[in-house]
Amino acid sequence: MSASSNDNSDSEAKPSMGQLALYLLALRANCEFVGGRKGGRLVSQLKRFLEDEKGAIGHNHQGHPHTSYYQYGLGILALCVHQKRVHDSVVGKLLYAVEYEQHLQQDHFPVDTLAMAGLAFSCLELSNLNPNQRNRITVALGRVQEKILKAQTPEGHFGNVYSTPLALQLLMASLRPTVELGTACLKAKAALLASLQHKAFQNPLMISQLLPILNQKSYVDLISPDCQAPRVLLEPSTETPSQTQVPELIHVTLKVSSIFPSYRHSVSVPVGSSLEDVLKKAQEHSRFRYGTQASLSGPYLTSVMGKKAGEREFWQLLRAPDTPLLQGESGGQPPPDVSPSPALSQH
Numbered sequence: 001m002s003a004s005s006n007d008n009s010d011s012e013a014k015p016s017m018g019q020l021a022l023y024l025l026a027l028r029a030n031c032e033f034v035g036g037r038k039g040g041r042l043v044s045q046l047k048r049f050l051e052d053e054k055g056a057i058g059h060n061h062q063g064h065p066h067t068s069y070y071q072y073g074l075g076i077l078a079l080c081v082h083q084k085r086v087h088d089s090v091v092g093k094l095l096y097a098v099e100y101e102q103h104l105q106q107d108h109f110p111v112d113t114l115a116m117a118g119l120a121f122s123c124l125e126l127s128n129l130n131p132n133q134r135n136r137i138t139v140a141l142g143r144v145q146e147k148i149l150k151a152q153t154p155e156g157h158f159g160n161v162y163s164t165p166l167a168l169q170l171l172m173a174s175l176r177p178t179v180e181l182g183t184a185c186l187k188a189k190a191a192l193l194a195s196l197q198h199k200a201f202q203n204p205l206m207i208s209q210l211l212p213i214l215n216q217k218s219y220v221d222l223i224s225p226d227c228q229a230p231r232v233l234l235e236p237s238t239e240t241p242s243q244t245q246v247p248e249l250i251h252v253t254l255k256v257s258s259i260f261p262s263y264r265h266s267v268s269v270p271v272g273s274s275l276e277d278v279l280k281k282a283q284e285h286s287r288f289r290y291g292t293q294a295s296l297s298g299p300y301l302t303s304v305m306g307k308k309a310g311e312r313e314f315w316q317l318l319r320a321p322d323t324p325l326l327q328g329e330s331g332g333q334p335p336p337d338v339s340p341s342p343a344l345s346q347h
Contacts, residue, residue: 017049018071021078022205025219028081031227043084050075050090057093061100069097069109073116080123081222091130091137094120098140111151111159115166118144122173122220145174149184156191161200164188165209169218189213247271254282259305263288275317 015023020042027034034043053065053072065072073094079086098117101109109117121141124130130137148167151159158167168188171181192213201207212218247270256263265288267281276299282288291303301315302308 014045017046017053017067017075020046020049021071021074024078024082025222028222029225031225034082034084043079043082046075046079047084047086050079050086054090054093057097061093061096068113069094070113070116072097073113073120077116077120077123077219080120080127080129081219083127083129083223085129088130088133091124091133095133095136095140098144099136108147110163111148112163112166114144114147115158115163115170118148118170119166119173119219122170122175122218123223125175126220126223142176145171145181149180152184152188156187158188161191161195162206164192165206165213168192168213169209169220172213172216173218173220252278254278254288256288256304259307263305 024034024042024046034040050072053067053075056066057063076086076091076094094117097109098114118141121137121144125134125137125141128134148158148170151167153160157164168185171185171188174181192210195201201210212221249268250271250273251266251268253264253266265282265286267278267285269277269281276292279288279290283290289303289305290301291308292299293302294300301317304315
């Protein structure tokens with residue numbers, strides 16, 4: 001489906017803001033600009049999404065986006081790489097969020113939210129689409145870069161393994177490289193390569209954030225992609241499947257401590273099962289109940305044992321005794337392997 005098509009059909013299901021932004025990024029990666037009537041509708045739709053989010057944040061910045069600041073930044077970035085300008089007031093909301101995040105959040109923004117905002121700022125700085133905001137954009141970009149560098153772990157990740165690809169994209173796109181930045185990037189790349197050896201990246205969205213890094217690129221390069229580069233075509237695998245083996249089972253104890261009475265139940269699942277596999281198994285064989293909704297990165301846990309997440313409230317996944325299960329802060333899925341004792345608590 002091309003965005004330059006003159007197709008007049010409006011019967012297709014309308015995508016979410018995040019899906020639309022990702023589609024526009026994919027078009028640009030394929031060396032296409034949005035054009036024609038359909039392309040114009042897509043751009044207008046994404047701009048309306050951003051205006052709605054701006055309204056939800058409010059004139060005094062006391063509100064919150066309907067989605068998240070991550071998707072807000074993603075929307076601005078997607079329009080920017082297509083050289084589509086958004087109003088200064090739309091950019092201003094993201095700038096304010098970075099400038100005064102301690103007043104907007106109980107804690108600080110997650111690393112990948114900062115990185116996505118930074119990528120949007122980098123694109124705006126290079127494109128100069130909002131010249132009246134240029135000084136604020138430059139200062140905010142420096143602030144984001146500094147925060148991300150401070151978030152680097154001893155292992156080399158920025159925040160965690162799943163937020164590192166976006167953070168690394170931002171730092172690689174920096175117009176003001178330093179020795180400190182270069183050293184941090186090398187350490188992060190080494191950590192990512194080690195994570196690849198352990199098959200940490202299974203989610204398509206997470207992989208799409210990682211692939212530019214492996215090619216020394218960032219989303220900001222979509223302003224002027226290299227359309228002369230040879231395309232790499234994937235060949236279908238010709239390997240003969242090995243004989244079916246009986247999977248090794250592990251016993252997992254699932255605990256929910258923030259309800260009364262508390263819940264505890266053990267299930268057996270194959271080695272390599274996902275957390276969702278464990279939840280499904282528990283739901284099939286006990287009184288355990290849970291609910292999810294689709295997000296950009298996969299299923300998002302919304303309710304456990306009938307108790308739903310509320311506004312600014314969510315379910316936290318813990319590995320016994322109290323270690324959070326790693327996942328992308330933008331909503332990525334948990335790692336493919338689960339621990340013997342995951343726990344759920346509401347925050």
